[in-house]
Amino acid sequence: MSNTLVKVDELVAHLDDPNWRIFDCRHDLSNLDYGAQAYAKGHIPGALFMHCDRDLSGPLTGRNGRHPLPDIATFAARLSACGVGPETQVVAYDNEGGVFASRLWWMLRWLGHDKAALLDGGLAGWKRAKQLMEIEVRRFAPAAFVPRPRDIQVDAAYVLAHLRAPDMLLLDARNEDRYAGRKETLDPVGGHIPGAINRFFYDNLDDAGIYFKPADELRAEFAEIIEGRDPRTVVQVCGSGVTACHNMLAMEVAGLHGSKLYAGSWSEWCSDPSRPVATGDQPG
Numbered sequence: 202m203s204n205t206l207v208k209v210d211e212l213v214a215h216l217d218d219p220n221w222r223i224f225d226c227r228h229d230l231s232n233l234d235y236g237a238q239a240y241a242k243g244h245i246p247g248a249l250f251m252h253c254d255r256d257l258s259g260p261l262t263g264r265n266g267r268h269p270l271p272d273i274a275t276f277a278a279r280l281s282a283c284g285v286g287p288e289t290q291v292v293a294y295d296n297e298g299g300v301f302a303s304r305l306w307w308m309l310r311w312l313g314h315d316k317a318a319l320l321d322g323g324l325a326g327w328k329r330a331k332q333l334m335e336i337e338v339r340r341f342a343p344a345a346f347v348p349r350p351r352d353i354q355v356d357a358a359y360v361l362a363h364l365r366a367p368d369m370l371l372l373d374a375r376n377e378d379r380y381a382g383r384k385e386t387l388d389p390v391g392g393h394i395p396g397a398i399n400r401f402f403y404d405n406l407d408d409a410g411i412y413f414k415p416a417d418e419l420r421a422e423f424a425e426i427i428e429g430r431d432p433r434t435v436v437q438v439c440g441s442g443v444t445a446c447h448n449m450l451a452m453e454v455a456g457l458h459g460s461k462l463y464a465g466s467w468s469e470w471c472s473d474p475s476r477p478v479a480t481g482d483q484p485g
Contacts, residue, residue, distance in 0.1 A: 313349030
């Protein structure tokens with residue numbers, strides 16, 4: 202069972218394994234049709250497509266962030282229709298460093314399915330290995346996916362109640378400019394949740410921005426950030442609960458287990474003007 206990262210050669214060896222299911226999660230926040238169009242032009246053999254907004258997110262209310270979690274029963278039915286059952290090994294990939302694939306990885310863990318991993322290197326790594334692509338969309342027999350939700354997320358009320366408390370460390374996965382509020386490109390308000398520390402998700406990858414850094418390197422970097430805290434006190438945040446999953450995955454790879462996700466993240470937080478906001482390069 203793989204529950205963090207799968208290498209290309211390992212996936213190749215299981216392409217015809219009926220107990221493995223591959224998902225293409227390519228996405229572009231500024232072009233919502235990009236992922237499906239790219240998938241149609243070519244994808245890893247046997248891969249099915251998951252759309253970040255339509256499959257991995259629920260309806261927007263204007264107060265629940267840009268990528269609220271979907272209804273559990275609805276998402277479970279989607280997985281069942283794709284042939285994901287209790288023994289299925291799921292492998293997710295994208296072409297964006299794993300940021301969208303990690304959302305699916307986290308959602309499966311959230312619903313109690315541990316057999317979920319990312320393809321290390323994603324589509325770029327697959328192409329580097331000169332592996333074949335296909336345009337065929339395969340069909341799989343439905344399976345019985347039974348969700349067993351875990352307590353690995355928090356809501357805005359929890360975050361507000363624990364601001365600057367020793368039992369919560371917020372880790373913000375956005376780039377430095379958005380974290381500081383200097384260049385907000387997606388949300389109506391710039392800045393970050395007071396007390397949040399910045400850890401840009403891209404820093405989890407190698408210099409080429411393709412493969413995850415080695416586990417010991419990630420562990421050293423995150424250990425410096427959390428400064429001896431229990432990893433279970435870490436709450437992952439970002440703009441809308443997507444790139445935050447990348448930091449959580451990196452911490453799991455590093456052996457720092459148990460952080461949680463604030464799925465609403467900044468886009469939900471800033472929708473209520475009564476919630477405090479910090480700007481600048483420091484936690485605030």
